[in-house]
Amino acid sequence: MRLVRLVTALCTTATLALAGVAPAGAGPGLAGRLVFLDAGHSADGGSTAQVPNGRGGAKDCQTSGTATDGGYPEHTFNWDVTQRVRTELSALGVRTELSRADDSGPAPCIDVRAAAANAAQPDAIVSIHADGGPAGGHGFHVNYSAPPLNAVQGGPAVTLATTMRDSLADAGLTPSTYLGDDGLFARPDLAGLNLAEYPAVLVELGNMRNAEDAAVMTSADGRARYAAAVTSGIVAFLRQSA
Template identity: 40%
Template sequence: MSYDESPQPARRRFGRHHLTVAVAALVPTALAGWLVWQGTGGSDGAGASAATAAGSASSASAPASPTATASGRTAAPGDGAPGGAGPAGPLAGKVVVIDPGHNPRNKDHPTEINKKVDIGTTTKECDTTGTATKSGYAEAAFTLDVSQRLRTLLARQGATVSFTHDNDRPYGPCVDERARIGNKAKADAVVSVHADGSASGNRGFHVILPALVKGGGADTSAIVGPSRELGERIVGDFRRETGSAPANYLGDGTGLDVRKDLGGLNLSTVPKVFIECGNMQDSADAALLSDAEWRQKAARGLAAGISGFLEN
């Protein structure tokens, strides 16, 4: 209802009808003020339900505002994603096996690690103790540290990550078993993490690729191509993240080396590479490998290379 706002006679008196209309006009205004007072704490909550109802009614016709949803959130295993959401992210559904080279306790089991195993084309020792810096920082400790950092980075991107060992075995595993672990997992990529023990003055990192091998139980024909692609991506990203140069003592500056004498590569049926992150026998490289901040950079470089390969 609207009111006639045209001029009225100055001496006109209000009758009962006019008074009723005036009061009716004031009621909604008074009620609205009372509800606001109640909703802002003007009482001990006696009018809270009325205020809430009024607010709900007024908002029902308003456009819905954007809200965050679980589907827009990158979740990783164990990160507390809402509703118990599983892994999500660019690597969701991908399986990566990380192979930390050697084992810190290999040195306590010389008989077991020296036992020969079949690598497809010949036999070789089950495993070795690995190298160490001159100050005593062991390659086996280095490889576990970088591998654990790498696992965290890949899991955050949604990958399912497995280890060949996590310092949970008395020795090994042997090189043939390391290959079988990746094969059994049907891994999309396997990376074996190492550090070299070359002569002092030999510096830099390199990635070892599988050669074309056919014989005995070895056949790398299906993995040579994709393994090279994985290796090339790792070389570029590892160099960028760490600032280290490719090895100056092999690979002609490419950071790549092809070998046919490694059981972990010969027996693999899934894309796999080794990386020698630096030379522990060179003092400059050893200083980098011993630095936790640099090891995090190394893990980032590996994660970037693996991600680039898997997302391609």
């Protein structure tokens, strides 16, 4: 068993190195911490049933998200990257919980996901997405809830967003060229973030409608690079907040 764990850890370190991200390594502030990972959207097309958005309004329960021009769906990209992040965090001793069980059937509504995340009492909540922006724009942005609805959203969530933005940029990824403030974007309309009682961000890793970003997203190596960068951001935040 110890040998299996060692091999897993070495493989994770290799993945981080290939992705251009300095290996986080196990150490103080990681063992036993809990991260709630939300692979955005649903494989079944979603539902237009209205659910609370956290600010007195309502939003669709769930959607299938966007897709590349070649038909690669966002929900599948989100699921793949989330699984990679989970594997890397587990190798570092970080516990994880997921918002959905697979990429083949119905998924919980956004308010149900937020409730599950809060019930887990995690150290961080990270929702993985890809954008469907203008074809001429590319790059990532990290969303956080603003104006804040509680003290966590006004402090730790902004720290998580900034730390994640810095880690993605350090990995060589480009901040969004079409919106956000140097890779950060304050949003009042994202239910999962508005309902969060623990530090939460929603990461749009790139623009699926942009040919350059789409080429990376449809590549296994590209998804590994995204996952390694997200993992690095999570680890950096956990160590800061230890």
